[in-house]
Each structure stands twice: as structure tokens, then as C-alpha cells.
Amino acid sequence: xxxxxxxxxxxxxxxxxxxxxxxxxxxxxxxxxxxxxxxxxxxxxxxxxxxxxxxxxxxxxxxxxxxxxxxxxxxxxxxxxxxxxxxxxxxxxxxxxxxxxxxxxxxxxxxxxxxxxxxxxxxxxxxxxxxxxxxxxxxxxxxxxxxxxxxxxxxxxxxxxxxxxxxxxxxxxxxxxxxxxxxxxxxxxxxxxxxxxxxxxxxxxxxxxxxxxxxxxxxxxxxxxxxxxxxxxxxxxxxxxxxxxxxxxxxxxxxxxxxxxxxxxxxxxxxxxxxxxxxxxxxxxxxxxxxxxxxxxxxxxxxxxxxxxxxxxxxxxxxxxxxxxxxxxxxxxxxxxxxxxxxxxxxxxxxxxxxxxxxxxxxxxxxxxxxxxxxxxxxxxxxxxxxxxxxxxxxxxxxxxxxxxxxxxxxxxxxxxxxxxxxxxxxxxxxxxxxxxxxxxxxxxxxxxxxxx
Amino acid sequence: xxxxxxxxxxxxxxxxxxxxxxxxxxxxxxxxxxxxxxxxxxxxxxxxxxxxxxxxxxxxxxxxxxxxxxxxxxxxxxxxxxxxxxxxxxxxxxxxxxxxxxxxxxxxxxxxxxxxxxxxxxxxxxxxxxxxxxxxxxxxxxxxxxxxxxxxxxxxxxxxxxxxxxxxxxxxxxxxxxxxxxxxxxxxxxxxxxxxxxxxxxxxxxxxxxxxxxxxxxxxxxxxxxxxxxxxxxxxxxxxxxxxxxxxxxxxxxxxxxxxxxxxxxxxxxxxxxxxxxxxxxxxxxxxxxxxxxxxxxxxxxxxxxxxxxxxxxxxxxxxxxxxxxxxxxxxxxxxxxxxxxxxxxxxxxxxxxxxxxxxxxxxxxxxxxxxxxxxxxxxxxxxxxxxxxxxxxxxxxxxxxxxxxxxxxxxxxxxxxxxxxxxxxxxxxxxxxxxxxxxxxxxxxxxxxxxxxxxxxxxxxxxxxxxxxxxxxxxxxxxxxxx
Numbered sequence: 001x002x003x004x005x006x007x008x009x010x011x012x013x014x015x016x017x018x019x020x021x022x023x024x025x026x027x028x029x030x031x032x033x034x035x036x037x038x039x040x041x042x043x044x045x046x047x048x049x050x051x052x053x054x055x056x057x058x059x060x061x062x063x064x065x066x067x068x069x070x071x072x073x074x075x076x077x078x079x080x081x082x083x084x085x086x087x088x089x090x091x092x093x094x095x096x097x098x099x100x101x102x103x104x105x106x107x108x109x110x111x112x113x114x115x116x117x118x119x120x121x122x123x124x125x126x127x128x129x130x131x132x133x134x135x136x137x138x139x140x141x142x143x144x145x146x147x148x149x150x151x152x153x154x155x156x157x158x159x160x161x162x163x164x165x166x167x168x169x170x171x172x173x174x175x176x177x178x179x180x181x182x183x184x185x186x187x188x189x190x191x192x193x194x195x196x197x198x199x200x201x202x203x204x205x206x207x208x209x210x211x212x213x214x215x216x217x218x219x220x221x222x223x224x225x226x227x228x229x230x231x232x233x234x235x236x237x238x239x240x241x242x243x244x245x246x247x248x249x250x251x252x253x254x255x256x257x258x259x260x261x262x263x264x265x266x267x268x269x270x271x272x273x274x275x276x277x278x279x280x281x282x283x284x285x286x287x288x289x290x291x292x293x294x295x296x297x298x299x300x301x302x303x304x305x306x307x308x309x310x311x312x313x314x315x316x317x318x319x320x321x322x323x324x325x326x327x328x329x330x331x332x333x334x335x336x337x338x339x340x341x342x343x344x345x346x347x348x349x350x351x352x353x354x355x356x357x358x359x360x361x362x363x364x365x366x367x368x369x370x371x372x373x374x375x376x377x378x379x380x381x382x383x384x385x386x387x388x389x390x391x392x393x394x395x396x397x398x399x400x401x402x403x404x405x406x407x408x409x410x411x412x413x414x415x416x417x418x419x420x421x422x423x424x425x426x427x428x429x430x431x432x433x434x435x436x437x438x439x440x441x442x443x444x445x446x447x448x449x450x451x452x453x
Numbered sequence: 454x455x456x457x458x459x460x461x462x463x464x465x466x467x468x469x470x471x472x473x474x475x476x477x478x479x480x481x482x483x484x485x486x487x488x489x490x491x492x493x494x495x496x497x498x499x500x501x502x503x504x505x506x507x508x509x510x511x512x513x514x515x516x517x518x519x520x521x522x523x524x525x526x527x528x529x530x531x532x533x534x535x536x537x538x539x540x541x542x543x544x545x546x547x548x549x550x551x552x553x554x555x556x557x558x559x560x561x562x563x564x565x566x567x568x569x570x571x572x573x574x575x576x577x578x579x580x581x582x583x584x585x586x587x588x589x590x591x592x593x594x595x596x597x598x599x600x601x602x603x604x605x606x607x608x609x610x611x612x613x614x615x616x617x618x619x620x621x622x623x624x625x626x627x628x629x630x631x632x633x634x635x636x637x638x639x640x641x642x643x644x645x646x647x648x649x650x651x652x653x654x655x656x657x658x659x660x661x662x663x664x665x666x667x668x669x670x671x672x673x674x675x676x677x678x679x680x681x682x683x684x685x686x687x688x689x690x691x692x693x694x695x696x697x698x699x700x701x702x703x704x705x706x707x708x709x710x711x712x713x714x715x716x717x718x719x720x721x722x723x724x725x726x727x728x729x730x731x732x733x734x735x736x737x738x739x740x741x742x743x744x745x746x747x748x749x750x751x752x753x754x755x756x757x758x759x760x761x762x763x764x765x766x767x768x769x770x771x772x773x774x775x776x777x778x779x780x781x782x783x784x785x786x787x788x789x790x791x792x793x794x795x796x797x798x799x800x801x802x803x804x805x806x807x808x809x810x811x812x813x814x815x816x817x818x819x820x821x822x823x824x825x826x827x828x829x830x831x832x833x834x835x836x837x838x839x840x841x842x843x844x845x846x847x848x849x850x851x852x853x854x855x856x857x858x859x860x861x862x863x864x865x866x867x868x869x870x871x872x873x874x875x876x877x878x879x880x881x882x883x884x885x886x887x888x889x890x891x892x893x894x895x896x897x898x899x900x901x902x903x904x905x906x907x908x909x910x911x912x913x914x915x916x917x918x919x920x921x922x923x924x925x926x927x928x929x930x931x932x933x934x935x936x937x
Contacts, residue, residue, distance in 0.1 A: 002631075025631040033841060040614055041520065046631040 001025070001364065002066045006052035006082050007073030008035045010329070011098065011123070014353045015070060016043050019360060027061045030073075053081040055089065063089050068363065070356060071097045076104055080115050087116025094118040094363060096356055102242060119359055123352035128243035130351060131325055134344050135232070135248070135298055137215060138323040139224045141205070141344045144374040146385045146435050150419050151412045152212050153374065153383055153435075158204045163223055170196040176221045178214045181421045182206050183411045183437045184381050191380040191439050193409060207376055209411040209435065211419040229253060229297040229323070235282035235312050236303030237264050240327060240348060242271065244300070249274045256291055258282040283308055285315060298323040306330055313342050350375075370444070371433075381439040383411070386447040388432045393448055400424030403452035407439045410450075454934070458518050459526050460511035464504045465603060466530045466595055470537055471500040473590060474583065477541070480663075481579030489579045492544035500537055523615025525933060527596060528924040531916055534595060535559045538587060547580055552905050559912045561587030563919035564801060566677020566771035566888030567911070569901045573682050578663060581680050585667035588676025591919065592703075592801035593644050594620035601637035619924045623798025624809050624848050625840075629711050643710045644801075648673040651699040658692040672699050675802040677771025677888040684773045684896070690757055693774050697757075697764045701734065704768030704796035706808070725836055726808045730767075730797050733807070737763045737791060741784045748780070767791040769803040771888025778895035785891060792881050803886030803918055805855065809848055811835065816845050854922045859884055862914050866907040879903070883911045884918040 001024045005012050008030035016039055020026055026045040029052040030036050036047035050057035052073060063069065069086045071079035076099050083095035096119045099108050108120050133143050142155040158164045163175055169182055185194050186205040192198075200206065210218060232248060234241045237259030245255045245268075255275040259265045262279055269277045280287045282303060293299060299316035301309035306328045313326045324343040358373050370384040388395065394402045399410065399422055413420045414433040420426060428434055436450055444450060478493040535558050542554035553569045560567045561584050570576070576584070590598070596616045613633040618626045628636045648669050655665040667680045679685060685693055709721045721727065742759040749755045758775045765772045766788045777788060795804010815833045822831060833840045862880040871879075871893050878890030879900070889896045903911065917925040927933045 025635075027631055044613060044631070044633050046628050 001068060001360070002062070003027070003068045003070065003360070004029065004058075004061050004063060004066045004086075006030075006069065006071045006079070007098075008032075008039055008047075009072065009074060011072045011349050011352055012070075013039060014349065015072070015356060016045060018353060018357050020044055022357075022360075024360070027066070029057060029061050051078075053078050053085055055085055058082075058086055058089060063093065066090065066093055068094045068096070068360065071095065072352075073098075076101050080108070080117075083117055084115050096121060096359060098123065098352065100124055100239060102239060119356075121352050121355050123348035124239035125243045126351040126355065127240045127327065127346050127348035128247060130346050131240075131244055131300060132247050134325060134346075135229050135253075135323065137219065138229065138298065139219055139222075140215075144376070144383065146372060146374075146383070146412075146433075150211060150414050150417065150433075151209060151435055152215060153207060153209050153376065153411075154215065155376075156206050156208065158200050158202060158206060160202045162202075164200050164206070165202050166199060168197055168199045169194055176218055178210070178217045178221065179421045180208050180210045180214065180218055181411050182208045183409050184376065184439065186380070191376075193407065193439055207381070207437075209421060231292075231296050232256070232298045232300060233258065233288075233291060233293060233296045233316075235299065235301045235309070237261070237268050237277070238302055238304060241302045242268065244302075245272050245275050256296075258287065258291065282312055288312070288315065288319075293321065294319045296321055298325065300325045300327070302327045304329075310340060310342060314340065317341070317343065364445070370446075376437070381437055382444075383435055383437045384444060385433060385435050388428050388430055388434060388447065390430060391448070392428075392430070393451055395430055396427050398424065399426050404450050405452055408444070408450045409437045411435050411437050454525070455518060455522050457511040459522055459529065460507050462526055462599075463530055463533060464507040464511065465599055466534065467500050467504045467507070467537065469595065469599060469602075470534055471497045471504070473586065474500075474541070477579045477583040477586065480582050481577065484578050486577045486579060488545045489541070489547070489577045492541045493579065493583075495544055496537065496540040499540065518615075520615050521933065524619055524924050524927050527616060527619035527920060528916075528928045530596065531562065531920060531924075532928075535562055535912075535916075538562060538583075541583060542580060545577075545580070547576055552908050553901075556900065556908050556912055557584065558587055559915050560883075560888070561585075561676065561678060562591035563886050563915040564588050564591050564674040564676040564769070564803065565883055565886040565915045565919075566671070567883055567894070567915070568678065568888075568899050569908070571899055571901060573678075573680065581667060582663075584678045585670040585676070585680070588674030588678060589648065589670040590674070592674025592676065593640060596620045597637050597640060600633055601641050619920065621799060622803070622921055623706075623806055624812055624851070625844050626799070627708075629708060639711055640707055643707055643714075644673065647699070647702060647710075651695070654695045654699070655692060658689060658695060660688065660692055668696070669699075671772070672696055672770065673703055673801065675700065675703050675768045675770045675796065675800070675886075677765070679772060685761070686774045690754075693757060693761055696772060697761045700764040700768045700770045700772070703770075704730065704764075704800050704802045706797040706799035708799050720836075723836065726797050726811055729811050730807045733791065733794065734763055734767055737767070737787050741780070741787055744784045744787075745780055762788065763791065766887060767794065767802075767804075768796045768800075769885055769887045771882070773889060773896035776895065776897045778891055778897070789878065789881065789891075792878075792885050792887050795885055805852075805885070808835075809851065812840065812845060812848050813852065815840075816848075851922065854926065855884075858914070858917060858922065862910050865910045866903060869902070869904050869907050871902060875902075879911065880914060883914045886915060886918050 003019060003024050004027045005015055006029045008028050016026060020043045028036060028039055028045055028047045031051055033049045036049055039045060040047050048057055048061045063086050069083060071082040073079055079097040083097045086093055086095055095117050097117055099105050099120045099122055105122050140154045140156060144153040182194060184191050184207040231254045234245060234255060234257045237257055241257055245257055248255050256278060257268060257275050258278045258280055260281055265277050265279045278291060293316060299321045301312045303309055309326050313324045316324045326342050326345050328345055328347050354375060361370050361373060370386055372385040374383045376383055410422055412435045413422050413426060413428050438444055474493055474497050478490060481489040481493055535555060538558040539554035542548040542557060543551050548554040548557060556569050597620055600613055600616060629639055630636055651672055652665050652669040655668055664680050671678050681687060685696055706726060709724060709727060712721045738760050741763060742755050746755055749758060761774045762777050793805055794810050795806050796802025798806045798808035819831050819833055833845060859880055863876050867876050874891050875893040879894045882888055882890035893902050894900055
């Protein structure tokens with residue numbers, strides 16, 4: 001597909017990496033030649049230097065022939081104008097704009113037709129939703145939802161005192177007593193697809209599929225007591241904080257929000273009357289103590305500086321806070337975060353990228369294209385959701401008789417409202433939703449790609 | 454430095470060269486020239502064996518590939534290609550000296566067309582074909598060909614940009630379409646199309662098929678190896694005019710042809726480099742025709758010879774229809790001037806390039822005005838687009854490197870005791886990939902007058918000129934090989 005990416009910032013360049021790896025024809029637009037030079041050297045793309053909202057530059061980027069325009073500059077207004085202009089030049093183009101300002105996001109949704117928008121993405125709101133979901137089950141480092149919420153993929157860390165430590169996967173079911181499939185384990189930065197004899201060790205991250213109903217059961221049997229989260233401290237008063245506080249307050253959770261800027265505090269106090277807004281430096285341990293960090297159920301660090309977030313998170317961990325969630329802006333240094341033992345990491349920009357990549361894949365709209373795609377373990381594995389249709393091979397055959405490609409695993413089959421964790425005697429029928437996980441570099445575009453040729 | 458990745462790429466280039474030797478082998482077999490055929494077979498086998506070894510050693514490797522690797526790869530691959538390419542000449546004893554054989558094939562690949570042979574017609578047809586084909590392959594660049602044919606996996610990324618930039622001439626190299634593979638294919642498609650057209654027009658003029666193929670290949674690469682001792686002189690006026698037109702066409706920036714293909718005629722006709730290029734051609738033809746008006750019989754013949762020589766020199770081809778060494782010195786000076794300027798950027802021709810000359814003139818004009826208005830901020834524009842200071846800086850650096858290398862080369866080859874005109878024109882003709890110079894290396898003479906050392910200097914000059922200096926200079930820089 002011919003795709004134009006306007007804005008070669010962090011999101012733009014991450015999208016460039018992902019989409020060029022999938023073989024799309026990319027043209028980048030940015031007003032800074034320097035960032036474009038870097039992208040040209042790294043990826044197989046073309047670049048146009050200039051203002052992406054101007055007709056002239058869009059024409060130079062061959063907007064007439066493009067299938068999709070993704071506007072991810074740092075200014076909402078430019079993104080919107082860019083999409084409008086592109087739409088007026090080419091009626092058939094799909095457009096995606098990043099809209100971050102909370103004041104716009106609602107009206108943009110209502111005015112999508114006016115702006116010629118196909119999709120608007122809001123990384124901060126997505127991050128807030130993601131954090132809220134994590135707060136529901138504090139033991140999981142990450143949760144990804146598939147099949148309209150009927151299947152979950154969860155990431156769990158094996159601690160020293162965990163019941164899972166030093167257990168072979170064959171014996172797993174005796175301990176957890178529910179239907180859960182462990183399909184990937186990350187140990188020291190590398191991801192392996194384990195077999196039955198694989199023994200879990202301290203520090204492993206396991207990735208498993210389960211239905212939402214079994215999640216509570218799983219945690220209970222693992223001996224992880226889930227406290228209901230009642231009091232949350234948010235450090236930093238940015239957009240994520242605003243969205244998150246709004247959502248948490250609705251569910252009756254007490255929110256304490258620490259923000260450095262006095263004016264912003266007043267703004268927030270006005271917008272969030274039920275929250276407790278504190279004016280002060282969140283990196284000050286004295287302030288955190290006086291706000292009762294030790295008694296908080298969760299601490300979420302959302303300041304603009306990654307380093308600051310990490311340091312506050314480490315301090316919160318030390319104070320014995322059960323759940324700590326850290327927001328990071330840079331996508332690259334995941335392995336560093338891991339070695340620090342920070343707990344859950346949320347990266348708004350990555351969420352935004354995943355969302356857009358998902359849209360692009362859906363647009364390709366080949367028979368049996370993936371419905372949703374999630375990156376797992378820093379992108380070392382991918383989970384893809386497909387719908388089984390008439391074209392799918394091997395319908396109705398037992399899984400143990402089907403040869404799939406290396407590094408491909410079918411991790412769940414959803415039929416109607418029921419989700420099954422498959423074994424050798426399972427099979428899939430037309431209309432089923434199935435989720436597969438692949439590690440390695442194979443790009444799976446459609447369901448039939450998973451079978452051995 | 455990722456040596457294994459370089460090795461892997463080398464293996465692919467070698468294999469490509471072996472494949473391209475096959476037609477020459479077939480021609481030799483068809484001509485029943487056993488010694489030529491055997492020398493091609495040995496060369497091909499040798500390449501295949503070395504490729505196999507390289508493949509084994511460099512089989513699995515990471516795909517790390519940065520500017521450093523790209524530049525080294527270009528420099529090394531051209532040297533390596535030349536060494537393999539000269540094997541057939543050397544093994545068949547048609548060119549007995551190794552350094553002569555190397556000179557001949559480097560002159561081929563770099564599209565110079567400077568020969569050390571006094572009797573070209575003495576070569577067998579297989580060798581003649583291989584000589585002319587080396588022009589064609591070297592003209593657009595073998596790495597660009599590689600980019601067009603090898604499947605680039607999704608994750609290979611932008612490293613290919615380094616290869617294109619190092620091998621395509623011009624100050625500001627860009628892609629035509631987002632995908633590198635597509636860009637390389639479009640370039641080669643235009644190239645092949647024009648070559649075939651050239652061949653057809655030559656055939657219409659009753660040139661024999663073999664000669665038409667060789668002449669078309671030599672014209673396309675703007676090389677200049679002919680199959681006859683007197684180059685193009687003995688062909689009919691029609692054939693000479695066909696050559697003139699096609700030489701000029703191959704000296705045009707290939708992105709202009711792409712713009713024509715996608716029907717953006719306005720952008721082509723307003724291209725400033727194109728104006729300069731054709732302006733220089735027309736101006737030179739008029740001046741030379743006036744200057745040599747007494748030497749030829751009719752006006753038509755005068756213009757034909759003037760046009761042919763101007764086209765041949767500005768596109769750095771190096772064919773000749775007349776001995777321009779006998780022309781008055783004003784005409785010779787014009788030709789020397791054209792030698793240095795060269796063809797358009799992004800064409801198969803060599804030289805400084807019209808695009809670069811245009812940039813230099815414009816930035817010089819800017820600097821002069823800057824002295825008068827110290828506080829005025831001025832930018833250099835080309836086709837209405839601003840040229841970044843970095844590009845201008847690189848162009849200055851290129852000019853300095855160009856002048857320094859030319860001066861030192863003249864100094865180096867002076868040890869052979871040839872005349873000053875010979876030495877200066879030989880270095881300029883080799884460095885700008887033209888071929889014939891003046892005096893002892895004039896249109897009717899050849900480079901056999903020089904000694905081994907001078908030939909080696911000229912070989913390096915040709916490579917440096919074709920690859921735009923830096924990929925070759927880098928190979929001799931310590932910091933390329935040692936990471937500090």
C-alpha cells in the first residue's frame with residue numbers, strides 16, 4: 001500500500017519502522033530535513049521536506065496516488081488540517097490523525113466527516129485506558145484483549161516465592177487448576193516457546209492466554225491475593241493523568257494527583273473536583289511520604305521525564321507499594337526497564353503505533369487478514385486474531401493432524417461466547433475466532449500463512 | 454565493521470559478473486575461438502569457486518549495515534570486479550601484460566574508454582563484446598543492478614541508500630519512488646529501453662549486428678570502446694549522427710526520463726541542469742564549427758564533426774570521427790573545458806557534472822554578493838528548491854578533492870617524460886572517464902606510451918572519478934578500518 005506519514009517524530013519513526021518491515025511504500029513528510037535524513041538512511045522510504053498541511057507539499061508526496069495518510073505531527077491543528085487538505089485532493093484516501101488535546105477529542109469524533117478523518121488516535125487516552133485495565137488485576141504486568149473481550153493475553157512475572165517457581169509446565173495444571181495456556185516465556189531478553197518439560201525459574205516472564213472469567217481463579221490458585229485498589233497516587237498532571245483520574249474517580253477510587261505547575265494544578269482542580277490535587281515536586285521523597293505513599297494501593301508515574309518516572313517508581317517499590325505503573329516516552333530501551341524491576345510499563349506512543357498498524361492491516365483487507373494484532377515481549381512475538389472463513393484450510397481437522405509453521409502456535413479458539421484453550425484434539429470451524437502467536441521474523445498476513453506448505 | 458555482510462554482498466556481485474560473462478563465452482564458442490572460450494570458462498569457474506567460499510564463510514550474519522559498510526562495499530566491489538574482469542584478456546594472452554589487461558577493463562567498467570591497444574581489431578569478438586559490455590554494466594552501476602534483482606527482505610531497511618548514493622553520480626542523490634528496488638528497476642528499465650532503441654537505429658543504418666550491439670553498449674554507458682581502430686570515423690554520416698544523438702541522450706539525468714514517463718513534462722523542460730547541459734552543447738558546437746570551418750569540405754560535414762566531438766566529450770564517451778588533436782587550440786580548449794564539466798548528474802556520464810557546476814556557480818555568486826551585503830541572508834536555489842548548506846559544503850569538498858587528486862596524478866605520471874599536454878589531458882581524460890586526450894594520448898593514439906606505475910595511477914584515477922572520489926579515498930583511510 002502507498003502510505004504517507006506526516007511528522008517524523010517518535011511515533012512517526014516507529015510507524016516507519018513497523019510499516020516498512022511489512023513492505024508498504026512509505027513517503028515521509030517533515031519540516032526538519034535532519035530527521036528525514038536519519039530516516040532515509042535507516043529505512044527504505046522516500047522523504048519530502050516541508051509543511052505537511054500545505055497542498056504543494058502533499059502533492060509532492062504524491063497524495064493523489066496514496067491509499068492512506070497518517071498525520072502524527074506534534075500539533076493537533078496541523079494534523080487535522082493535513083487530513084482535510086489531503087482529503088480534498090484525493091477523495092478515496094484514508095486518513096488517520098493523532099489528536100491529543102482533550103478539548104478537541106470529543107468534537108473531532110463528532111466531526112470526522114467534516115475533517116475527512118477515517119480514524120483519530122489519542123495516545124494519552126489509550127494509555128489511561130490501559131492503566132485502568134492494569135489496575136483491575138494488579139498481579140499482571142500487561143493485559144491484551146482479543147475477540148471483543150472474550151480472550152485475554154496476560155504477562156506474569158515469576159517471583160522467588162511464587163508457586164510457579166521451579167515448576168515444569170506439565171505440572172502447571174495441577175497448581176493452577178484452570179484452563180490456561182502458557183505460550184511464551186521470556187528469560188534474559190530472549191523469548192522461547194516452551195514445551196511441557198520447560199521448568200520455570202525466578203525472573204521469568206510468562207505469557208498466557210485465558211478467558212477473563214478464569215483470570216480471578218488463576219490469581220486465587222496462584223496464591224496471589226488481589227486487593228481491591230482503593231487509593232491511587234498519580235505523579236505528574238499531564239493529559240494521561242487527566243484521562244486516568246477522570247476514569248478512576250468514576251469507579252469510586254480515591255485519586256491523589258501531584259503536579260509541579262501551580263496553574264496546571266488550578267486547572268486540574270477545576271476539571272476534577274473530586275480529586276485531591278497537590279502542588280509540589282513528585283520527585284521529593286518528603287512530599288511523597290507526607291502524601292502517604294506507603295499506604296497507597298498503587299502509584300502511577302506520569303511526569304514528562306522518563307528518568308524521573310523511573311526513579312519515583314523505584315522509590316515507590318521500596319516503600320512497599322503493591323502496584324507501580326511507569327509511563328515511558330522512549331520506546332527503545334525496554335530491556336533496561338526490565339532489569340530495574342519497575343513492574344508494569346506503559347508507553348502511550350507504542351500503544352498509538354500499534355493501533356495504527358492494526359488499522360493498516362485491516363485496510364489491506366485481504367481474505368483472512370488479521371483482525372487485531374498485539375506485540376508481546378517488546379515485539380519479539382506477536383499475537384494475531386483471525387476469523388476462520390470458507391477459504392481457510394484444514395477446517396474441522398484435529399489440531400494434532402495439522403502441520404503449522406515453526407514458531408507458530410494456536411493459543412485459543414472462540415466459538416460463539418465460549419473460549420477454548422486448544423489441545424491436540426481441538427479443531428476449528430468456519431466462523432470461529434482464533435488467536436495465534438508467532439515468534440521469530442515470519443510476517444503472517446493471513447490465516448493460511450500459518451500452515452506448513 | 455561488518456566484514457561478513459560485506460563478504461556476502463561481494464559474493465552476490467561476483468556471481469552476477471560470472472553470469473554476465475556467459476554471453477561473451479557463447480560468442481567465443483560461436484566464433485570457434487578456443488583460447489578465448491577457455492579463458493572465459495576458467496574465469497567463470499574461478500569466480501564461482503571464490504563465491505562459494507565466500508558464501509560458506511559469510512553464510513549467516515547479522516544485517517547490520519551502515520554508511521561505513523556501504524562505502525567500503527562500493528569501493529571494494531569495483532576493484533574486485535575489475536580484477537576478475539581482466540582475467541579473460543590476460544588468460545587468453547590477447548593482452549599479455551596483467552597491468553595492461555587491468556587498465557583495459559577498469560577503463561571499461563568506469564566507462565572511460567581509454568585503451569592501451571594499438572590494434573583493436575586484433576582482439577577476438579568475445580573479448581570485444583566483453584569490453585563493450587563492461588561499459589554498459591559500469592555505466593549505471595553494478596550495485597544498482599544488484600538492488601534491482603535481489604529480493605530485499607522487509608527488514609533490510611535503508612542501508613541500500615548508501616549503495617545508491619555511492620554509485621550514482623551527482624551532488625544530491627534521491628530515490629524516484631519510495632522503494633529502492635523499484636527505483637533501481639525503473640532506472641535500469643529506462644537504460645535498457647534507450648540501449649535497445651540505439652541498437653535499432655544503428656541496425657537501420659546497416660551496421661552489422663555485432664558492431665551495432667557493441668557500439669550501442671559503448672554509447673549507453675558513455676564509455677567509448679569501439680570495435681574498429683578508427684573508432685566511429687569509417688561509418689556513414691547517418692550512423693555518426695545516431696551516435697551523436699544517443700550520446701547526448703545518455704548524458705541527461707535519468708530522473709528526467711522518469712518524469713517524462715509519469716507525464717510531468719513541465720518539470721523536465723524547466724530543469725535548470727538540463728538547460729545548462731544543452732546550452733553548453735549548442736554553444737560549443739557553434740564555436741567549434743566556426744573555428745574549424747576551413748578544415749572540412751561542406752558546412753554539413755563541419756557541423757557533423759563538431760557536434761559528434763562535442764557530444765562525445767561532454768558526455769565523457771570518447772568516440773571520435775576525426776582527429777580533433779589537429780584542430781586549432783581554441784577548439785581544443787573548449788573540449789578540455791567540456792571534459793572537466795562532464796554530463797548531467799544522475800546520468801551514465803562522468804566528469805564534475807553539470808549539476809555540480811551549476812551549484813558551484815550559484816554559490817560563488819552568492820558569496821560574492823555576500824561580501825557586498827554582509828548581513829543579507831541568501832539561500833542557493835535549484836529549480837526553485839532550496840539547496841541545503843550541507844550539500845553545498847559537500848560540493849566544495851568534492852571540488853577540492855578533485856583538484857588535489859588531479860594535480861598529484863599529473864605530478865606522478867610526469868616521471869614517464871611525456872609532454873605536459875599529454876600528461877594533463879591524460880589525467881583529466883581518465884579522471885573524468887572520457888578516454889582520449891590530446892597529443893600522445895589523442896584520438897588516434899592510445900595509452901600504451903605510459904609505464905606500469907603511471908598506468909596504476911591512471912587506473913586509480915578512473916575508479917576515483919567513476920565513484921566520485923570518496924568511496925575510493927575511504928579505502929586508503931586508516932579510520933575506515935580501525936574503530937576509534
